[in-house]
Amino acid sequence: MDFNDTPEQAKFRAKCKEWLDANAELKDTGKRLNVESNLEDLITKAKAWQKKKYEAGWAMLHWPKEYGGINASPIERIIWGQEESKYDVPGSVFEIGLGMCGPVMMQYASEDQKERYLPPMAEGKEIWCQLFSEPSAGSDVAGLRSKAVKDGDEWVINGQKVWTSGAHYSDYGILVVRHDPDLEKHKGLTFFFVDMKSPGITVKPIKQITGTAGSGAGFNEVYFDDVRIPDSQRLGEIGDGWKVAITTLMNERLAVGDAKGADVNEALSLAKDKDDFGQLMIKNQAVRDKLADWFCEANGLKYTKFRTMSALSKGEAPGPEASITKIVSANKLQAIGNFGIDSGDMAGMLIDEEDGMSSFQAAWLGAPGLRIAGGTDEILKNIIAERVLGLPQDPRADKGLPFKDIPSGK
Amino acid sequence: MNLDFSDDQKFLQDEARKFFDKEGGLANARKVMDESISHDDSLWAKIVELGWTGIRIPEEYDGLGLGHLELCVIAEEIGRALAPIPFSSSVYLFTETIIKYGSDEIKKEILPKLVTGEVVGTYAVAEDMAAVSEANLSCSVDGDAINGTKIAVPDADLATHAIVLAKASSGIELRLVDLNAEGVSTSLQKNLDKSRSFYKVEFNNSKSSLLGESGAGWDSHVHIMDQAAVLFAFEQVGGSQQALDMAKQYAMERYAFGRQIGSYQAIKHKLADMYVAVTLAKSNCYYGAWALSSESSELPLAAATSRVSATKAFQLCAKENIQTHGGNGFTWEYDCHLFYKRSKVLSLNLGSESSWKEKLVTAMEKTNTLN
Numbered sequence: 203m204d205f206n207d208t209p210e211q212a213k214f215r216a217k218c219k220e221w222l223d224a225n226a227e228l229k230d231t232g233k234r235l236n237v238e239s240n241l242e243d244l245i246t247k248a249k250a251w252q253k254k255k256y257e258a259g260w261a262m263l264h265w266p267k268e269y270g271g272i273n274a275s276p277i278e279r280i281i282w283g284q285e286e287s288k289y290d291v292p293g294s295v296f297e298i299g300l301g302m303c304g305p306v307m308m309q310y311a312s313e314d315q316k317e318r319y320l321p322p323m324a325e326g327k328e329i330w331c332q333l334f335s336e337p338s339a340g341s342d343v344a345g346l347r348s349k350a351v352k353d354g355d356e357w358v359i360n361g362q363k364v365w366t367s368g369a370h371y372s373d374y375g376i377l378v379v380r381h382d383p384d385l386e387k388h389k390g391l392t393f394f395f396v397d398m399k400s401p402g403i404t405v406k407p408i409k410q411i412t413g414t415a416g417s418g419a420g421f422n423e424v425y426f427d428d429v430r431i432p433d434s435q436r437l438g439e440i441g442d443g444w445k446v447a448i449t450t451l452m453n454e455r456l457a458v459g460d461a462k463g464a465d466v467n468e469a470l471s472l473a474k475d476k477d478d479f480g481q482l483m484i485k486n487q488a489v490r491d492k493l494a495d496w497f498c499e500a501n502g503l504k505y506t507k508f509r510t511m512s513a514l515s516k517g518e519a520p521g522p523e524a525s526i527t528k529i530v531s532a533n534k535l536q537a538i539g540n541f542g543i544d545s546g547d548m549a550g551m552l553i554d555e556e557d558g559m560s561s562f563q564a565a566w567l568g569a570p571g572l573r574i575a576g577g578t579d580e581i582l583k584n585i586i587a588e589r590v591l592g593l594p595q596d597p598r599a600d601k602g603l604p605f606k607d608i609p610s611g612k
Numbered sequence: 613m614n615l616d617f618s619d620d621q622k623f624l625q626d627e628a629r630k631f632f633d634k635e636g637g638l639a640n641a642r643k644v645m646d647e648s649i650s651h652d653d654s655l656w657a658k659i660v661e662l663g664w665t666g667i668r669i670p671e672e673y674d675g676l677g678l679g680h681l682e683l684c685v686i687a688e689e690i691g692r693a694l695a696p697i698p699f700s701s702s703v704y705l706f707t708e709t710i711i712k713y714g715s716d717e718i719k720k721e722i723l724p725k726l727v728t729g730e731v732v733g734t735y736a737v738a739e740d741m742a743a744v745s746e747a748n749l750s751c752s753v754d755g756d757a758i759n760g761t762k763i764a765v766p767d768a769d770l771a772t773h774a775i776v777l778a779k780a781s782s783g784i785e786l787r788l789v790d791l792n793a794e795g796v797s798t799s800l801q802k803n804l805d806k807s808r809s810f811y812k813v814e815f816n817n818s819k820s821s822l823l824g825e826s827g828a829g830w831d832s833h834v835h836i837m838d839q840a841a842v843l844f845a846f847e848q849v850g851g852s853q854q855a856l857d858m859a860k861q862y863a864m865e866r867y868a869f870g871r872q873i874g875s876y877q878a879i880k881h882k883l884a885d886m887y888v889a890v891t892l893a894k895s896n897c898y899y900g901a902w903a904l905s906s907e908s909s910e911l912p913l914a915a916a917t918s919r920v921s922a923t924k925a926f927q928l929c930a931k932e933n934i935q936t937h938g939g940n941g942f943t944w945e946y947d948c949h950l951f952y953k954r955s956k957v958l959s960l961n962l963g964s965e966s967s968w969k970e971k972l973v974t975a976m977e978k979t980n981t982l983n
Contacts, residue, residue: 203681203902204614211613277613470976484977494969497976498921502892505899508615515613523895526888580877586887587880591860594875 205508207281208515214278218285221258226289245329245371247292252326262300262324269308269320276514295368299323299330302450303376307395310437310446319374319395331372331398333363333424334447338610340365341581343451344388344444345600345608348426350379357381357394357436359402359429365575369405369422372398376450377431378443383606390605391443394431402429412567460503461531461572464538464565466496472562476545483545492541499534503527522590529582532572539566615898617685625685631662632693638947641807641954644696650769650800650809656697657729665703666727668711673723680839680905684897687843691850694954696807698732698767700961704843706733709775709836713786713824722773722788734771735836736762736813743967744777746830751778751815758787758820761812766961768798768811775823776815783827787820794818805953837962838915842900845915845922848958849894852922855929855951856886859936866938879936886929893918893925913979916972923959923968930955 207215255261256270264279265271274282304323307316322328339346348361359379369375375396382390398405404425407415414420438446470493473483483489506523513520542562543550553559559567573579587593600608617625636643640652659665667682669675676682683703690699710722710733725731737744739751739762751760758778768774768791776787791798795816803810824832860883863874873879900918903911930951934941941948959965 203616203898203905205902207613474977484973490973491966491969493976494920494972497972498896498917498924499892501899501917502895502921505615505895506891508613509895509898511613512616516616523891526891530888530892580881583881583884584877586884587874591856591883591887593860593863593880593883594872596875596877597871 211277211281211515215281215285218260218282221260222285222289225254225258226291229288229290241371244293245295248295249326251292252294252296256325261326262304265300265304265320265324266308269304269316270324275517277511280511280514295329295371296323296326298332298367299328302332303330303374303395306376306393306437306446306450309449310393311395312434315434328373329368329371331366331369331375332450333366333369333375333377333396334451335363335365337362337364341578343447344391345610346378346380346391347383348377348379349383350381350392350394350431352381352433353430355433356430357392357433359394359396359426359431361426363424363426364408364421366405366422366424367420369398369424370407370420374398375424376437378447380605381440381443384604385441386602387600387605387608388444389441391447392440393437393443393446394435395437396429396431396435400429400431402427410571460507460527461535461569463535463568464542464561466493466500466534466538468561469493469496469538469541472542472545478545478547492537496534496538499530503530522586525582525586525590528572528576529579532569533579535565535572536569539563539569542566615902617681617901621681621685624682625689628686628689629692631658632689632695637693638950641694641696641950642947645806645950648806651698651767652696655695656770659697659699660727660729663727664699665707665729666723667703668707669723669727670711673719674727675723680842681901683843684846684901684904687846688850691847691958692854694807694851694854694950698734698770700840700844700847701734701766702726702732702771704840705735705836706771706773706775708839709735709786709823709832710788712836713832714788715823718788718821718823731773732767732771733773733775734765734767736765736768736774736776737833738762738764743963746784749777749779749784751776753778753780753785753787753820756819756821757817758789758815759817761814763801763812764803764810765813766808766810768813769800769809774813776820777829777833778820780826780829784829784833785826786823786829786832788823789815789818789820803957805957807950807954808957834912838911839904841915841919841962841968842897842904844958844962845893845897845900845918848922848926848955849890849897851951851954851958852886852890852893852925852929855926855933855948855955856883856890858947858951859883859886859929859933862937862940873936882932882936886925886932889921889925889928893921896921910979912971913975916968916975919962919968920965920972923965926951926955927959 252261259272260282262271263274263282267273300323304320307319323330334343336346336348348359348363350357350359361379375398377394377396378391380390381392406423408421408423409415410421473489473493476483478486506526510520510524539562542560543566553563588595635655635658640655644652663676664686666675667678668680671677707726710719714722722731726733751758751762758776760778762776765774771791774789774791776789778785778787789796795818797814799812801810801812863879863883864872866873897918900914903914934948934952937946937948940946
């Protein structure tokens with residue numbers, strides 16, 4: 203039992219560091235160059251950094267060699283991620299493309315299409331998004347209703363997608379739609395990729411409970427109004443849409459992990475620093491009790507991740523333990539945010555005129571979204587219960603029915 | 613990165629699991645409870661024969677000379693089987709103290725006999741229905757004579773020796789006492805978990821010998837508690853996992869309103885919560901195992917984290933296992949209560965959850981390790 207790299211891993215880490223040292227500044231130099239205030243700057247900087255990485259071969263390590271990757275092992279991807287995160291580099295807008303769209307294109311697109319689309323995706327020239335969720339299809343995403351009707355060599359798409367991260371700056375998207383409402387729910391779906399500049403596509407940023415819209419990698423509604431997609435842009439057979447979608451969803455659930463924001467260390471610092479009831483908060487038994495609980499959760503997640511990495515490091519498939527990460531961290535974030543706000547007592551709700559929201563306020567306001575995105579707490583618990591523990595699925599009211607006959611409420 | 617047990621250690625764990633299964637699993641705890649006996653004699657004899665009491669005892673004293681990690685994997689299996697034996701008191705507490713603080717003479721005399729089972733040890737701390745501190749300890753030593761009363765001492769009937777936390781003029785000391793010595797009397801105390809036994813032990817001018825340095829006894833005691841916390845936590849993780857497995861199995865078999873109860877989300881989410889708690893506890897225990905086996909200065913933090921996390925997991929899994937079983941869970945016949953009772957006793961043995969939370973936050977204040 204140790205936390206050391208193997209000799210090959212140490213060599214790979216040193217290679218990462220060497221390149222990063224030559225091309226970026228460490229975060230702890232004090233000045234932060236890459237905190238973008240506007241979207242245009244964020245994208246310009248992110249694209250420039252991605253291009254730099256691409257040219258040096260660091261852009262999409264896990265991709266196969268024929269598409270410009272180096273076939274890196276999962277542990278090498280983690281090592282790169284650990285090292286890159288120590289540097290002051292622009293936030294990425296390519297994760298959905300490289301993590302979800304790229305692999306689907308590799309598996310289902312034609313050779314010509316792969317040649318056309320994969321390199322610009324890897325280089326950061328073209329940004330991709332994922333068009334799955336709909337207003338009436340969230341947790342039950344296979345219940346989506348956007349329609350595809352065949353017209354000669356083309357398909358005509360009508361409907362609405364929602365919660366599409368980055369749709370407002372994406373060049374392409376992957377899309378799942380219903381081609382036949384007379385078939386059963388999962389059987390009537392077909393998968394495409396689409397040019398986001400196509401006539402008939404309207405992107406509207408969603409104003410979130412934070413009051414912001416379209417900032418950073420924000421969420422959008424995407425409307426399809428008689429949008430025409432060539433049949434050549436279909437990925438998989440007609441009716442295979444769910445099968446193709448599930449591959450990308452699996453990738454998403456792995457990708458949405460630790461909720462970032464105010465953590466137990468920050469709560470500890472606050473408690474060590476602030477008076478409450480005439481004494482330092484840290485002296486309050488109720489505060490100490492909470493700190494202990496949060497530390498157990500944070501530390502448990504940290505070492506759960508280490509266990510997963512240990513398995514990957516040995517070339518073994520990791521166990522299902524990583525499935526707990528989002529449930530635990532998003533709820534902890536919400537609780538810590540709440541704790542920090544409450545420490546301000548009657549004035550806890552006030553937002554600082556100059557500094558804006560405190561990290562606790564931001565955590566509290568953002569956490570509800572994290573408990574929903576990429577699988578709600580409830581869906582994730584179902585997944586743990588059914589796939590990890592092996593409990594039976596719920597009996598389903600929609601089983602065997604043609605999609606159009608499934609009860610749908612409002 | 614290798615936060616995992618070695619293949620040899622996993623093999624040992626597998627062997628331990630098979631051993632307890634073959635020996636009857638939970639039936640042993642039930643037998644001890646039903647027959648109102650203190651422990652399972654034949655199970656204990658077989659464990660001694662397997663050499664497990666000497667796992668950590670150096671080969672020069674006839675032990676196996678293995679590390680703490682081997683002890684961790686065995687602890688997990690003992691916890692899973694709810695084995696009714698004096699392993700935790702004699703091995704995690706007594707033997708570890710002798711190895712760490714015994715003089716050469718004491719080691720030579722005691723350690724080989726722990727391997728053969730001739731000596732069984734225990735560790736006596738509590739004196740009242742409250743946490744013991746340096747300030748409220750009343751058991752006293754004058755010269756070599758020890759006086760006072762300890763309560764809730766585990767396995768003191770089978771134990772031949774005890775380590776006793778006592779106050780001397782120079783400070784707190786760990787004292788080794790032969791329980792057959794003059795002036796020692798032992799009486800059984802009723803407790804919530806009849807598969808384990810606890811005793812009142814009175815010392816009346818009984819002969820004792822010093823372990824470690826005089827005056828450093830409290831620090832030594834804290835260190836032994838930290839070490840044992842990791843090992844107890846592994847027992848608790850083993851117990852939680854087994855309680856979860858039992859709940860899961862019942863949820864698959866039991867039907868209500870025409871379907872398996874495990875197909876209801878109320879049950880699924882309950883079991884998912886149990887899985888989350890067990891997974892966190894297990895990962896914290898791996899961190900504890902690393903700190904224990906590498907003699908890290910992070911041990912106080914790692915031990916308290918393992919301990920609190922595992923205590924919460926076992927108590928949650930044990931109570932929700934009963935709940936999943938409905939009325940059956942409240943019967944003597946079903947095994948649910950064995951886990952419920954053991955989870956409570958294990959959570960108290962080294963001090964309550966809140967006392968370990970206090971240690972955890974104190975360690976957090978001193979270190980800043982979560983990067």
